[in-house]
Amino acid sequence: xxxxxxxxxxEIYNRSKRIQKVLQENNIDGLFIVQRVDLxxxxxxxxxxxxxxxxxxxxxxMIIKYMPRxxxxxxxxxxxxxxxxxxxxxxxxxxxxxxxxxxxxxxDVLPVRDFNLYKNLFHGCECVDGxxxxxxxxxxKSDWEIAQMEKAAELSEKTFxxxxxxxxxxxxxxxxxxxxxxxxxxxxxxxFLRSRNYQAIAYPWHILSGKSGGIVGFLDAPASGxxxxxxxxxxxxxxxxxxxxxxxIDFGTVLNGYHxxxxxxxxxxxxxxxxxxxxxxxxxxxxxxxxxxxxGITVSELYHISVxxxxxLGYSDPFLGPPGHKVIFVGHGIGLELVENPIxxxxxxxxxxPGMTFSLEPKMVFENEFSAGIESxxxxxxxxxxxxxxxxxxxxxx
Amino acid sequence: xxxxxxxxxxEIYNRSKRIQKVLQENNIDGLFIVQRVDLxxxxxxxxxxxxxxxxxxxxxxMIIKYMPRxxxxxxxxxxxxxxxxxxxxxxxxxxxxxxxxxxxxxxDVLPVRDFNLYKNLFHGCECVDGxxxxxxxxxxKSDWEIAQMEKAAELSEKTFxxxxxxxxxxxxxxxxxxxxxxxxxxxxxxxFLRSRNYQAIAYPWHILSGKSGGIVGFLDAPASGxxxxxxxxxxxxxxxxxxxxxxxIDFGTVLNGYHxxxxxxxxxxxxxxxxxxxxxxxxxxxxxxxxxxxxGITVSELYHISVxxxxxLGYSDPFLGPPGHKVIFVGHGIGLELVENPIxxxxxxxxxxPGMTFSLEPKMVFENEFSAGIESxxxxxxxxxxxxxxxxxxxxxx
Numbered sequence: 001x002x003x004x005x006x007x008x009x010x011e012i013y014n015r016s017k018r019i020q021k022v023l024q025e026n027n028i029d030g031l032f033i034v035q036r037v038d039l040x041x042x043x044x045x046x047x048x049x050x051x052x053x054x055x056x057x058x059x060x061x062m063i064i065k066y067m068p069r070x071x072x073x074x075x076x077x078x079x080x081x082x083x084x085x086x087x088x089x090x091x092x093x094x095x096x097x098x099x100x101x102x103x104x105x106x107x108d109v110l111p112v113r114d115f116n117l118y119k120n121l122f123h124g125c126e127c128v129d130g131x132x133x134x135x136x137x138x139x140x141k142s143d144w145e146i147a148q149m150e151k152a153a154e155l156s157e158k159t160f161x162x163x164x165x166x167x168x169x170x171x172x173x174x175x176x177x178x179x180x181x182x183x184x185x186x187x188x189x190x191x192f193l194r195s196r197n198y199q200a201i202a203y204p205w206h207i208l209s210g211k212s213g214g215i216v217g218f219l220d221a222p223a224s225g226x227x228x229x230x231x232x233x234x235x236x237x238x239x240x241x242x243x244x245x246x247x248x249i250d251f252g253t254v255l256n257g258y259h260x261x262x263x264x265x266x267x268x269x270x271x272x273x274x275x276x277x278x279x280x281x282x283x284x285x286x287x288x289x290x291x292x293x294x295x296g297i298t299v300s301e302l303y304h305i306s307v308x309x310x311x312x313l314g315y316s317d318p319f320l321g322p323p324g325h326k327v328i329f330v331g332h333g334i335g336l337e338l339v340e341n342p343i344x345x346x347x348x349x350x351x352x353x354p355g356m357t358f359s360l361e362p363k364m365v366f367e368n369e370f371s372a373g374i375e376s377x378x379x380x381x382x383x384x385x386x387x388x389x390x391x392x393x394x395x396x397x398x
Numbered sequence: 399x400x401x402x403x404x405x406x407x408x409e410i411y412n413r414s415k416r417i418q419k420v421l422q423e424n425n426i427d428g429l430f431i432v433q434r435v436d437l438x439x440x441x442x443x444x445x446x447x448x449x450x451x452x453x454x455x456x457x458x459x460m461i462i463k464y465m466p467r468x469x470x471x472x473x474x475x476x477x478x479x480x481x482x483x484x485x486x487x488x489x490x491x492x493x494x495x496x497x498x499x500x501x502x503x504x505x506d507v508l509p510v511r512d513f514n515l516y517k518n519l520f521h522g523c524e525c526v527d528g529x530x531x532x533x534x535x536x537x538x539k540s541d542w543e544i545a546q547m548e549k550a551a552e553l554s555e556k557t558f559x560x561x562x563x564x565x566x567x568x569x570x571x572x573x574x575x576x577x578x579x580x581x582x583x584x585x586x587x588x589x590f591l592r593s594r595n596y597q598a599i600a601y602p603w604h605i606l607s608g609k610s611g612g613i614v615g616f617l618d619a620p621a622s623g624x625x626x627x628x629x630x631x632x633x634x635x636x637x638x639x640x641x642x643x644x645x646x647i648d649f650g651t652v653l654n655g656y657h658x659x660x661x662x663x664x665x666x667x668x669x670x671x672x673x674x675x676x677x678x679x680x681x682x683x684x685x686x687x688x689x690x691x692x693x694g695i696t697v698s699e700l701y702h703i704s705v706x707x708x709x710x711l712g713y714s715d716p717f718l719g720p721p722g723h724k725v726i727f728v729g730h731g732i733g734l735e736l737v738e739n740p741i742x743x744x745x746x747x748x749x750x751x752p753g754m755t756f757s758l759e760p761k762m763v764f765e766n767e768f769s770a771g772i773e774s775x776x777x778x779x780x781x782x783x784x785x786x787x788x789x790x791x792x793x794x795x796x
Contacts, residue, residue, distance in 0.1 A: 005627045048597070172584065186576075189572075191603055198507055231588070
């Protein structure tokens with residue numbers, strides 16, 4: 001019925017065991033999982049439903065719509081159909097004997113109105129935030145997940161090759177993005193990048209050519225670009241690509257739910273010296289950070305290594321945004337969502353662990369002029385790191 | 399700096415006056431507006447910030463990032479820069495003398511964690527749900543807004559023409575969608591459709607060819623299609639378009655923030671008789687509903703008119719989904735979000751009013767066979783309605 005892709009049962013089993021351990025450590029009796037990506041992670045299906053994850057025992061997947069696909073996709077043992085959320089407390093009592101005392105919810109995404117509904121249904125329970133526990137569990141990728149990301153990286157590599165062979169002057173940012181997205185979709189790109197925060201926007205067309213790259217905006221990113229209008233003021237816009245200008249293409253790939261996030265600088269013709277040097281410096285910073293990645297280092301240390309390198313190369317002003325508008329991170333976790341914990345940020349104490357996957361993006365913004373930078377995805381290994389990205393590290397002169 | 403498009407100051411002024419009247423009627427002292435689309439509607443900018451809308455007096459726009467663009471885009475008189483949410487209570491006290499007693503929030507989209515932050519900042523205030531008041535205000539479109547939707551409809555018309563001239567067998571659903579989206583982006587299509595609900599997904603590639611149209615899923619829609627994987631189980635997938643099968647293309651257009659949502663049936667060659675008759679019946683139902691639209695009728699009455707017509711034509715089984723999996727609406731409001739209030743639903747009592755804009759989508763699903771249907775956008779006028787849609791009503795035989 002649907003494409004031949006299924007999360008292996010052992011993945012689902014292991015994920016349940018890991019979150020259950022965390023729930024026990026945090027004295028939470030059960031977790032209520034409704035957000036689509038979390039649901040997919042813990043059950044293998046993204047159909048409309050609710051997963052109840054008890055601190056001990058088997059999880060219960062309650063499907064509102066559509067049961068046949070949930071049964072086909074999920075290896076959860078207990079999958080039942082419900083008419084609406086109102087059926088949930090009764091079903092939980094049926095399966096587990098009673099209602100949990102302390103119940104975790106995804107406070108970072110669950111809207112107040114939905115939460116109030118659940119709170120009324122579980123009258124008397126203590127409702128606590130469980131989202132950080134979910135994200136903490138998702139941080140460490142299994143070998144199977146890494147293999148999925150490798151496949152997405154192959155698709156991204158192929159798409160960057162396509163960009164190199166088709167980029168031409170005169171075409172607009174948004175049209176060119178449409179072309180390479182169409183190419184990628186032919187090989188399974190899902191079109192829609194998953195973003196957790198209700199205010200954040202994720203999209204595959206972050207292409208900032210020449211002056212567009214010098215435009216700051218609302219995004220928590222060094223540059224926002226023009227976007228298509230004030231209603232969507234970020235990413236590609238109507239500016240045509242021009243010869244001899246630095247063109248930043250930040251392309252998000254999603255394949256079977258797993259994301260890759262990569263940036264390369266392009267030029268049609270030859271790059272002005274100032275831009276070329278900035279691109280080369282970004283690559284130096286990128287390589288310097290990678291050389292320092294190892295389990296046990298903190299994300300904050302990596303951030304400071306990137307900043308020190310930028311300063312030593314003479315790029316303190318444009319690095320991570322123009323003065324006064326800098327972002328305070330140089331990378332982010334990545335997986336089933338484009339941006340995941342941990343963020344490689346200034347003040348974060350997360351220790352790197354084997355199995356974490358990151359997008360590393362040292363970028364520079366020369367306000368009203370251009371952006372320069374690079375972005376790769378790497379995996380923390382037992383001894384250091386290795387790139388999951390397969391796109392050649394360099395500047396693409398076309 | 400950005401594309402030449404700005405929400406006229408008189409629009410912003412009128413919208414403020416309308417919501418302030420509603421706030422007064424509901425005894426709410428002020429409204430806290432943070433969601434991107436609501437912020438854009440009431441201020442003209444979608445930069446990162448918070449709009450405080452008092453029940454009386456001038457609104458205050460507090461921008462976290464990025465002030466120059468907010469100043470350029472918004473005609474709000476009082477725009478100030480803040481470092482973080484923590485500055486907000488102080489700024490409100492500065493501007494209005496004291497903190498409001500009853501404060502409205504967007505409970506339908508605001509996550510619990512964010513709300514808890516605001517609740518602590520406004521300790522002692524009564525916090526209430528104001529989202530329905532926002533949506534109620536946005537329901538009635540101004541002439542300027544209707545003109546924006548007309549422009550989006552022109553872009554959609556042009557894109558459907560493009561589809562007619564390029565559709566061909568062998569190409570996959572997702573690739574064909576990429577092609578027509580690329581075409582549309584050349585003329586300003588924003589790529590990203592706005593969806594309010596954190597669980598809903600909006601995307602422009604809802605193309606269900608042949609058997610894909612017979613696949614139900616988690617979507618609150620008659621059919622979901624395969625999607626690209628279990629991680630994104632809706633919309634177009636990897637199935638190639640085939641000759642002589644009914645192909646449903648449900649295409650969402652967004653131009654300068656305003657949406658159009660239209661569906662047409664295509665066939666490469668000739669449509670099987672069963673599908674052809676179902677397509678024709680859908681058009682009859684569509685026309686029957688339109689003939690009954692007038693101010694004062696309820697959305698529920700329109701829904702029942704569509705169902706009665708389907709029954710009289712002999713299509714009660716497939717109409718609005720296969721038996722057991724039917725949706726209970728035949729259309730929805732549309733504007734700055736793809737789906738807005740009111741929904742043309744079974745149990746809703748909303749009275750139609752001039753200035754409301756709807757997407758009307760009588761669709762049929764023959765499970766495991768195909769979908770048939772049509773979708774147009776119409777405006778409620780003083781005496782009835784008129785189509786905003788410009789795509790010819792009919793079946794596209796290519």
